[in-house]
Amino acid sequence: MHVLLVNGPNLNLLGQREPGIYGCDTLATIEAELTVEAQADGIKLACFQSNFEGALVERIHQAMGVSQGILINAGAYTHTSIAIRDALTGVAIPFVELHLSNTYAREPFRHRSYLSDQAVGIVSGFGSKNYSLALQGLTHYLRRNG
Numbered sequence: 001m002h003v004l005l006v007n008g009p010n011l012n013l014l015g016q017r018e019p020g021i022y023g024c025d026t027l028a029t030i031e032a033e034l035t036v037e038a039q040a041d042g043i044k045l046a047c048f049q050s051n052f053e054g055a056l057v058e059r060i061h062q063a064m065g066v067s068q069g070i071l072i073n074a075g076a077y078t079h080t081s082i083a084i085r086d087a088l089t090g091v092a093i094p095f096v097e098l099h100l101s102n103t104y105a106r107e108p109f110r111h112r113s114y115l116s117d118q119a120v121g122i123v124s125g126f127g128s129k130n131y132s133l134a135l136q137g138l139t140h141y142l143r144r145n146g
């Protein structure tokens with residue numbers, strides 16, 4: 001099974017960025033630990049981060065015919081990007097939306113997501129642990145429905 005992990009804008013700053021909200025783990029650490037966890041479960045994980053909306057759209061397109069599932073933390077694009085929503089629905093690959101923070105406990109503009117109603121599930125509010133929880137949820141879903 002092949003899974004693509006996509007991280008959007010500013011998530012390259014994890015570890016330095018607002019640690020009280022997002023924690024102290026770097027994205028490199030999160031990706032490395034998730035890769036090991038995935039491998040132990042027979043899953044090949046590809047990781048991609050970009051601060052550019054179009055680059056995220058193009059990477060999602062490249063997953064067609066390769067990845068059976070997508071984990072996505074679209075960062076602020078979650079709340080603004082119809083293009084990323086359309087890319088995800090366009091490739092028709094099941095995806096899990098994830099956030100380190102509980103976006104519903106934050107500013108009202110973070111309460112709207114363009115992705116949630118198309119996701120197979122959402123994980124939000126448990127910090128970097130969410131990457132592992134989202135992978136578990138996605139693989140459980142794919143093994144039952146794939």
Ligand code: DQA
Pocket residue numbers: 009010011073074075076077078098099100101102103110
């Ligand atoms: C985030 C939440 C978003 O609202 C924010 O813009 C981010 C990170 C999270 O992981 O909690 O960049 O997706």
